[in-house]
Every structure is written in structure tokens, then in C-alpha cells.
Amino acid sequence: MKRAFTSLALAATLAFTYTAVQAEGCTKGAVVGGVAGHVAGDHGVAGAAAGCAIGHHEAKKKDKEASAAAGASESAGK
Template sequence: MKTLLIAASAAAGLLAACGMAEAKGCIKGAIVGGIAGHYAGHHGLAGAAAGCAIGRHQANKRERARNAPPANR
């Protein structure tokens, strides 16, 4: 129980220390990654973290493509 309390307080401290995060792509990626990680050996938290990172990367890539200037022809 003491370990759980220490881990929870450390997580709360880290969340309080970081700034506002943009969640474009992260939420959907975390859900999909968490479900996949759960079924792939009960690694839901690791799957959610990886899914968030991948979802954020894909959202940034789509945003860059949308804002890119048109190619000269």
C-alpha cells in the first residue's frame, strides 16, 4: 500500500509540473494502444503510452501536410 501511495504521489507531482499538453491524436492512439497492449500480454499501460506517441506523431504529420505549400508545376 505504501508503494502505491508513493507512486501515485510521484505521478501527481509529474502531472502538476508539466504544462498544458495538446491531445491531438493522443486520446485515440492511447485507447487503441491500451486495448492492444492489454490483449498482448497485459501491457495496457505501455500500449497506451506508445499509442499516444504514435497518434500524436500521425496528427503532426497530417497537420504539416495540410499546411504545406502546393507543389510548383
């Protein structure tokens, strides 16, 4: 029970301490990955690290697609 509370407290702390310095998508991915890793067999830290990497990758991909769509709409208006 103590481990579950510690993991939950860590996830809540990560969720509420998001700052602009952190990589976009990392905090959300770390929280989700940490919880999933904990549930899957006490691998919360590894799950948080993997979730951070995946979340950051997905956020960059989303930004790249949004930039491409904005560029396409600007060139179509000319």
C-alpha cells in the same frame, strides 16, 4: 474478468475525457494502444503510452501535409 472490466473502463474514460489541452491524436492512440497492449499480454499502460506518442506524431504529420498542400494551392492560384 475484473482486469478486463477495469481496462475497458479506463479506455472508455480516456475516450470520453478528451479536451483541447491534450495533444492532438493522443487520446485515440492511447485508447487503441491500451487495448492492443492489454490483449497482447497485460501491457495496457505501455500500449497506451506508445499509442499516445504514435497518435500525436501521426496527427502532426497529417497537419504538416495539409499545410503544405494548402500552401501549394495558394501559390498556384497567383
